Amino acid sequence: AQTVTQSQPEMSVQEAETVTLSCTYDTSESDYYLFWYKQPPSRQMILVIRQEAYKQQNATENRFSVNFQKAAKSFSLKISDSQLGDAAMYFCAYRYGQNFVFGPGTRLSVLP
Amino acid sequence: DAGVTQSPTHLIKTRGQHVTLRCSPISGHKSVSWYQQVLGQGPQFIFQYYEKEERGRGNFPDRFSARQFPNYSSELNVNALLLGDSALYLCASSYQLGVVNQPQHFGDGTRLSIL
Numbered sequence: 001a002q003t004v005t006q007s008q009p010e011m012s013v014q015e016a017e018t019v020t021l022s023c024t025y026d027t028s029e030s031d032y033y034l035f036w037y038k039q040p041p042s043r044q045m046i047l048v049i050r051q052e053a054y055k056q057q058n059a060t061e062n063r064f065s066v067n068f069q070k071a072a073k074s075f076s077l078k079i080s081d082s083q084l085g086d087a088a089m090y091f092c093a094y095r096y097g098q099n100f101v102f103g104p105g106t107r108l109s110v111l112p
Numbered sequence: 113d114a115g116v117t118q119s120p121t122h123l124i125k126t127r128g129q130h131v132t133l134r135c136s137p138i139s140g141h142k143s144v145s146w147y148q149q150v151l152g153q154g155p156q157f158i159f160q161y162y163e164k165e166e167r168g169r170g171n172f173p174d175r176f177s178a179r180q181f182p183n184y185s186s187e188l189n190v191n192a193l194l195l196g197d198s199a200l201y202l203c204a205s206s207y208q209l210g211v212v213n214q215p216q217h218f219g220d221g222t223r224l225s226i227l
Contacts, residue, residue, distance in 0.1 A: 004154075037218075042220065043200060043223075044218055044219070045218035050215055093154075097168070099157050099160065102156070104152075104153055105152075
């Protein structure tokens with residue numbers, strides 16, 4: 001069964017600093033997609049970034065980038081120049097077929 | 113354009129009752145998925161519907177059922193409610209089936225509390 005693990009229940013970062021959130025997953029598939037979603041207190045899940053497993057190049061979206069290590073089944077999220085608005089729960093998700101599997105989440109606090 | 117809309121926002125029920133949650137996808141989106149998010153955990157997949165047919169089902173009991181209407185909106189029904197059904201229920205839509213690089217767009221969820 002596909003599983004997603006986020007080993008850091010909580011993280012904190014100073015405003016303007018950089019933080020990395022960890023995610024590992026388990027799969028026997030070769031073609032899949034990985035996502036990071038952000039869930040602020042408003043509850044809506046917001047897509048942050050996505051990565052195609054067949055692409056070696058790490059995805060980047062403005063201040064957000066990933067370090068995708070396919071052999072290690074690792075998919076970490078780096079947030080640069082952290083802002084107060086980045087404070088939220090962050091979920092790593094794996095998509096196979098039509099189903100998404102989410103990790104348990106990491107709560108990120110941004111300190112002023 | 114409106115995003116994914118869910119109703120109601122909050123709901124309080126007692127054990128043994130039945131509940132119906134509603135979801136309207138983004139205009140043009142044909143696929144709707146339902147997730148249960150227990151407090152402090154990540155969302156758990158319940159169902160996916162596409163073109164009014166069930167295309168995927170998670171590990172949930174038969175008390176959970178859903179359907180999709182011709183306008184692509186969807187209902188999630190839960191019978192014989194248990195205390196453990198208390199959760200945030202999220203609906204997500206995407207344009208079509210079979211395109212795995214498509215992200216899902218989520219609604220704000222329905223917070224269901226069972227007393």
